[in-house]
Structures are given as C-alpha cells and as structure tokens.
Amino acid sequence: MSQKILKTEKTKFTLGHFTADEFGLLDLRNRPSDYLCNLRVANPQYWFIIVPTLEMLRAYLETPITITSGVRSIQHNKDVGGVPTSDHLKALAADIKFANFDALKFEAIKFLISLPTVRKVHLYSTFLHVSFDPTVKLDYDLPF
Secondary structure (H helix, E strand, O other): OOOOOEEEEOOEEEEOOEEHHHHOHHHHHHOHHHHHHHHOOOOOHHHHHHHHHHHHHHHHHOOOEEEEEOOOOHHHHHHOOOOOOOHHHHOOEEEEEEOOHHHHHHHHHHHHHOOOOOOEEEEOOOOEEEEOOOOOOOEEEOOO
C-alpha cells in the first residue's frame, strides 16, 4: 500500500510521518508576507524531494525522525541566529534529530550523502542540518 505524501485529517495537515508544524508551514499560513518573496507560495521540492528523502531515512534508520527546523520566515531566521542566505528561507533545508542520535548519526550521514538530492549535511551536537538546494556545491561539514 502506498502512502500519500500529503494528507489531511480534519485540521491536522501531515507530510508523510511529519506534521506541517514541524516543517514550519503553519507559520507560512499565519504570516505569508514573510515568506512569499522567498518561497513563491512554498517550494514544491518540500513535497517531492525533502519529504520522501526524510521518509527513506526514517525507514533506513528504523526510527522516527523529528524536524526541529524547516521553513523559516526572515524574522524567525534572525531570531534563531540563522545566516541571511539560509536554505531554510527557501524551503530547501531541514534540521533533524532522532532517538539514539549519538549511535545513529553516522549511519544517517552515510545514507544522506549517498543521495544526489542532498547537497549539504552539517553535523551539530544534537541534530543534523540537511540542505537540498540544487544550485549549491556539495558541502559536507563533518568531523571525518
């Protein structure tokens, strides 16, 4: 049975196993003027590349993944100390964490960098930053 990428259940909007709130898409609805110049009403790569990639990673690791930061408004990006050129502003990045992070982070990285759609992977102490911007060179900021 194939799972729909986009589905709604009454008022809960989900993308695979992920909620719209995890991706920051509820902010998009609440403050669209902050996003429209960057997103052009939400980058379709979120639905067709990012969500399936994170779903594949979830299956590969056999553990749920939490998106700690997805789409950001310009103001939210400033508030969290994001760089002005952040891929989060273009709906082309996700910061993720998962249970047993220390034990699984290198397996996750190995999987992600094997995919042609993943352009950046940065390892932080408690999460991974994954970017999908096809216009940038490969950038794997890793300690190995």
